[in-house]
Structure formats: structure tokens, C-alpha cells
Amino acid sequence: MAEKTRYDYRVEPQNVDCTLHSTMESLGNYLLNTAGDDAQSKGFGVDVLGPKNRLWVLMRMAMEFDNRPEQYSRFGVNTWVSENNRIVSTRNFEVIDGCGNVFGRSVSQWCLIDSVRRTPVSLEELYDLNRDMLCTEPEPCPSPRKLLSCDHDGSSIHKVVYSDIDFNGHVNTMRYITMMTDLLPLEVHRQNRPFRLDVNFLHECLYGDELSISYSMDCDLASFEIRNGSGVTAVRATIEWK
Amino acid sequence: MAEKTRYDYRVEPQNVDCTLHSTMESLGNYLLNTAGDDAQSKGFGVDVLGPKNRLWVLMRMAMEFDNRPEQYSRFGVNTWVSENNRIVSTRNFEVIDGCGNVFGRSVSQWCLIDSVRRTPVSLEELYDLNRDMLCTEPEPCPSPRKLLSCDHDGSSIHKVVYSDIDFNGHVNTMRYITMMTDLLPLEVHRQNRPFRLDVNFLHECLYGDELSISYSMDCDLASFEIRNGSGVTAVRATIEWK
Numbered sequence: 363m364a365e366k367t368r369y370d371y372r373v374e375p376q377n378v379d380c381t382l383h384s385t386m387e388s389l390g391n392y393l394l395n396t397a398g399d400d401a402q403s404k405g406f407g408v409d410v411l412g413p414k415n416r417l418w419v420l421m422r423m424a425m426e427f428d429n430r431p432e433q434y435s436r437f438g439v440n441t442w443v444s445e446n447n448r449i450v451s452t453r454n455f456e457v458i459d460g461c462g463n464v465f466g467r468s469v470s471q472w473c474l475i476d477s478v479r480r481t482p483v484s485l486e487e488l489y490d491l492n493r494d495m496l497c498t499e500p501e502p503c504p505s506p507r508k509l510l511s512c513d514h515d516g517s518s519i520h521k522v523v524y525s526d527i528d529f530n531g532h533v534n535t536m537r538y539i540t541m542m543t544d545l546l547p548l549e550v551h552r553q554n555r556p557f558r559l560d561v562n563f564l565h566e567c568l569y570g571d572e573l574s575i576s577y578s579m580d581c582d583l584a585s586f587e588i589r590n591g592s593g594v595t596a597v598r599a600t601i602e603w604k
Numbered sequence: 605m606a607e608k609t610r611y612d613y614r615v616e617p618q619n620v621d622c623t624l625h626s627t628m629e630s631l632g633n634y635l636l637n638t639a640g641d642d643a644q645s646k647g648f649g650v651d652v653l654g655p656k657n658r659l660w661v662l663m664r665m666a667m668e669f670d671n672r673p674e675q676y677s678r679f680g681v682n683t684w685v686s687e688n689n690r691i692v693s694t695r696n697f698e699v700i701d702g703c704g705n706v707f708g709r710s711v712s713q714w715c716l717i718d719s720v721r722r723t724p725v726s727l728e729e730l731y732d733l734n735r736d737m738l739c740t741e742p743e744p745c746p747s748p749r750k751l752l753s754c755d756h757d758g759s760s761i762h763k764v765v766y767s768d769i770d771f772n773g774h775v776n777t778m779r780y781i782t783m784m785t786d787l788l789p790l791e792v793h794r795q796n797r798p799f800r801l802d803v804n805f806l807h808e809c810l811y812g813d814e815l816s817i818s819y820s821m822d823c824d825l826a827s828f829e830i831r832n833g834s835g836v837t838a839v840r841a842t843i844e845w846k
Binding site: 374375376378379380381382385387388391394395398523524525527528529531534536540543544546548551569 | 616
């Protein structure tokens with residue numbers, strides 16, 4: 363039986379916003395980097411899967427943070443895989459401050475795809491690489507919600523540029539979060555209140571795509587939808603402040 | 605007499621581009637973080653100067669890199685202050701790969717300002733904090749050039765958003781580099797050739813400003829100019845590939 367594994371970080375100056383607290387994008391990046399490092403150290407990372415034409419794709423994610431940590435503060439991230447069904451692998455995170463208190467929790471759902479055919483493959487393939495990847499610890503917060511389309515109040519256009527894209531020529535996962543949070547009033551960021559973010563990744567966006575980013579605010583709930591130039595929904599997200 | 609001091613880093617996934625090599629923005633951020641950490645550890649950092657209403661401001665910078673390092677590679681940065689004249693402090697960097705070879709060199713020029721009056725102050729103030737901050741090692745590459753205005757072929761508009769700004773509400777130093785490199789054709793980034801970047805910071809840009817980013821390419825030299833909404837030049841830069 364696998365156990366939670368801990369990775370340690372420091373909040374660097376390029377990861378903070380105008381309040382000197384870590385941005386939502388950078389918090390998400392710490393979690394995704396942890397996932398990458400943990401998968402690699404346990405034998406099912408991109409180094410082993412890439413040459414087999416296999417690629418991990420993030421489908422949905424939920425993150426709950428009681429606060430966003432300050433510049434130069436140090437924190438740990440525990441991670442563990444709690445479940446693999448036929449095509450969805452659930453990876454969890456808890457984020458721990460210097461006093462040992464958990465101030466962040468996250469559940470992420472991934473599928474493994476054939477990087478040539480772009481279709482999901484069975485997670486049974488992983489058991490040849492690691493027969494002991496699951497940990498019985500429960501998910502630390504409610505699973506990511508499945509988000510539906512809704513009406514929005516405003517929108518903006520963003521053309522996908524060099525700094526947005528990854529090795530596959532797709533927009534970086536967490537860059538979508540930045541596109542969305544850039545639409546919020548500065549006062550919302552300045553409050554640094556506890557929040558929950560749910561995000562669904564539905565379609566990839568490419569270099570040069572003209573994205574439409576729409577959003578609406580209803581009390582303490584912001585909802586977002588990003589569509590590509592053909593009008594196909596690529597990402598949906600909600601942020602709820604508590 | 606002070607000596608060179610070394611800081612170590614790893615290229616994280618959020619710091620690479622579509623070629624899996626560190627972006628120019630992230631290379632610059634590693635150097636600026638090194639400057640911040642080194643100044644702090646030697647008694648003249650933001651922790652000591654901030655409460656005295658003193659702020660380091662980057663005026664000009666030159667960076668020369670033989671290559672941009674790959675994702676997950678580790679490297680070291682040596683830094684030292686070689687000269688303080690009345691108002692300009694010169695801080696140098698050399699970047700060293702895992703085999704001990706120097707593959708990056710940088711010279712940066714800073715002034716110290718009164719953060720309330722926004723005017724430069726004499727660097728003599730620093731000698732109360734550290735009488736032994738200078739190192740006799742020479743600058744590792746030619747000093748940053750003073751760049752003049754020039755005609756440009758094309759331009760784009762960028763409205764300053766939340767993710768662009770720092771604690772002072774000004775655009776982050778290295779974000780200007782991203783705005784500029786986003787205008788270059790992808791092929792230029794894919795070549796990963798040795799380059800030299802010169803940048804002059806002339807005026808601060810604020811949240812909500814509509815920036816005009818103009819550029820031109822002439823063989824292996826790209827030149828850039830960023831103006832704020834009032835037409836005032838904020839940043840000039842050149843990138844030369846070798």
C-alpha cells in the first residue's frame with residue numbers, strides 16, 4: 363500500500379501578486395509540479411510514459427485554500443493517488459504550512475491518453491509500471507464538480523501567444539486560471555479570502571487561437587467559460603469565496 | 605572585500621516554453637531573485653530598506669546566454685556587486701551548468717530611490733548597512749547599452765491586468781520581456797540560439813494602462829519599445845542572436 367509523499371516549496375517573487383501572496387495560478391502549478399515529480403519518482407511519469415506514446419491529461423480539479431501563502435514562506439505538499447477506475451485516476455493533495463497546519467486541499471482527476479491517437483487508454487496499463495500506487499487515505503475535500511454552461515455578464519478576447527503554450531503547442535493548464543482571474547476586480551484579489559476553485563478541462567486550445575473568456579459574478583461565486591475561435595467550450599470554472 | 609556568492613536553482617515546468625527550455629523571462633527572474641536574496645542576506649535587502657522608505661529600482665540590464673537550460677536541469681548563479689558610484693550600483697551574475705561551465709553572463713544597474721518622493725538617493729546610505737559589499741571581480745560581459753528610439757515595423761496593444769503587476773501596482777520587470785518575446789515568430793524561439801538581451805527601464809506602467817508594444821526585426825537583431833497610454837516610453841530593449 364502506497365503512502366502520502368511530501369514535497370517542499372518556497373513562494374518565489376514571480377509567484378506572488380500585488381498583495382505579495384501566491385496567485386491561484388502559482389498554487390495550481392505547485393500542485394501540478396508535485397504530481398509530475400511524484401509520478402516520475404514512482405515509475406509512471408512522463409519520462410517512462412512519453413516514449414510509450416502515453417500522456418497524462420488533467421480533466422478536472424478542485425482546490426480549496428484557507429489563504430494564499432506569502433512571498434518567501436515555505437510550505438509542504440502531501441500527495442497520494444486514492445483511486446483508479448478504468449480511465450480516471452484520482453490524485454489528492456494537502457498543503458501544509460510551517461506550523462504543520464493543513465491550509466490547502468485539492469482533488470484532481472486525470473486520464474491517460476494515447477498521444478498519437480488522442481484517445482483515452484485503460485489505466486490497467488499502469489499496473490505493469492507500479493502495482494502499489496494506491497493509498498487508502500480519503501479525498502481531502504469534495505471531488506471536482508461537473509460544471510454546466512451558464513449565461514455570463516461580460517467577456518474578453520485573448521489570442522494565444524508563445525508564453526501561453528506548452529511542449530504540445532496547447533495552452534498551459536494553469537494559464538487558463540490566469541486568463542480568468544485577470545477579469546476579476548482587484549478588490550477581490552486584495553481580500554485574500556478562503557476560496558474553492560473547480561475547473562473542468564474540456565478541449566485543448568492552440569497557438570494563435572482567439573479565445574473568448576466570459577464570466578459572471580453572483581455574490582461570492584464567480585463562474586467562467588473559455589471558448590476557442592470556433593466557439594467550442596474549452597474550459598469551465600467556478601471560484602467560490604467563503 | 606566581498607566575494608562572489610552562489611545560489612542554486614532547478615528549471616521548473618512553469619518556467620519553460622514550447623521547446624522545454626527556460627524562457628528569457630524566467631532566466632531574468634532567476635537573476636532578479638538571486639539579487640533579492642543576496643541583498644537580503646548581506647543586510648541591504650528589501651526587509652531592511654523598505655521600512656526606511658528605500659527601494660531598489662532596476663534601470664538597465666544585459667543578459668548573454670549561450671543556451672536556455674532545459675526543464676528540470678539544475679544550475680547555479682554567482683552574483684557580486686562590482687561598483688557603486690554616487691547613484692548607480694552594478695550587480696553582476698554568471699550562470700553555471702552542472703559541469704561547472706559558465707553559460708550565462710549578466711550585468712545589471714540599479715538605483716536606490718526614496719519610495720515616497722520617488723527620487724534617487726545617494727548610495728552612500730548603504731555603507732551604514734554594509735561597509736564591505738564590493739567585489740573586485742570584473743563585469744562578466746559588456747555593460748547594458750543605452751538604447752535610443754527607433755522606427756518599428758509592427759505593434760500590438762496590451763492592457764495591464766492583475767497578473768502583470770507587483771506590490772507597488774507597477775508592471776513586473778520581467779513581464780515586459782514576455783510582452784516583447786510574444787511578438788517574435790515561434791521559429792525564433794524554437795532555434796534556441798545564443799543571444800544577448802539589453803533592456804532599459806525608463807518609466808513605470810500601472811494597472812489599467814494601455815501599452816503599445818512596437819518591434820522590428822533586422823537580420824539577427826530585434827528591437828522593441830513599450831509606451832504607456834500617454835505615449836511616454838516605458839521600456840526599450842534589443843535581442844541579438846549569435
